[in-house]
Amino acid sequence: MAQIDKTVAVVMGSDSDMPVMKACIDKLKEFGIEPVVRIISAHRTPDIADEFAQAAAKNGIKVIIAAAGMAAHLAGAIAARTTLPIIGVPLAADQSPAGIDALLSTVQMPPGIPVASMAIGKAGAINAAIFAVQILALGDEKLAARLADFRKSQRQKVIEKDDNFANL
Ligand code: RP5
Numbered sequence: 800m801a802q803i804d805k806t807v808a809v810v811m812g813s814d815s816d817m818p819v820m821k822a823c824i825d826k827l828k829e830f831g832i833e834p835v836v837r838i839i840s841a842h843r844t845p846d847i848a849d850e851f852a853q854a855a856a857k858n859g860i861k862v863i864i865a866a867a868g869m870a871a872h873l874a875g876a877i878a879a880r881t882t883l884p885i886i887g888v889p890l891a892a893d894q895s896p897a898g899i900d901a902l903l904s905t906v907q908m909p910p911g912i913p914v915a916s917m918a919i920g921k922a923g924a925i926n927a928a929i930f931a932v933q934i935l936a937l938g939d940e941k942l943a944a945r946l947a948d949f950r951k952s953q954r955q956k957v958i959e960k961d962d963n964f965a966n967l
Pocket of ligand 1: 811812813814815816840866867868869890891892
């Protein structure tokens with residue numbers, strides 16, 4: 800039986816973040832990674848965020864993707880409790896000024912505790928998955944080959960669209 804790869808965790812502040820973060824989970828699955836998915840809030844369940852971050856490495860997790868909206872402290876709070884690489888995804892919550900609040904909360908980490916912040920919303924969610932794959936691919940030839948294939952197919956899709964335009 801193929802071993803399930805549980806080396807990436809996708810953590811989000813609320814179930815209301817799932818419609819956007821599904822794109823991240825789906826992209827990881829395309830690369831054969833079945834992420835650990837958790838809803839943990841830096842503000843509503845700070846004790847669980849702490850416990851999760853401190854146990855992550857010994858639970859076999861290598862990269863953590865943390866997504867939140869509004870005062871998005873989840874990625875930073877987790878980064879404070881582990882030396883694993885943390886990828887932050889700022890989200891535009893309903894009550895939010897288009898996610899700018901979450902972007903600044905995620906990206907403006909003090910020197911010494913970095914978070915690799917992606918773009919706001921779905922683009923960031925997808926790039927978080929690809930960035931996690933890029934990190935893991937450094938030590939995994941199969942994943943590196945899948946990344947190379949992904950780049951080729953992305954390139955091919957643009958060329959096909961260009962050809963379709965040329966034939967209009
Ligand atoms: C953040 O507050 C969550 O990540 C979410 O984006 C936002 C709103 O949360 P809900 O009120 O929808 O649970 O912590």
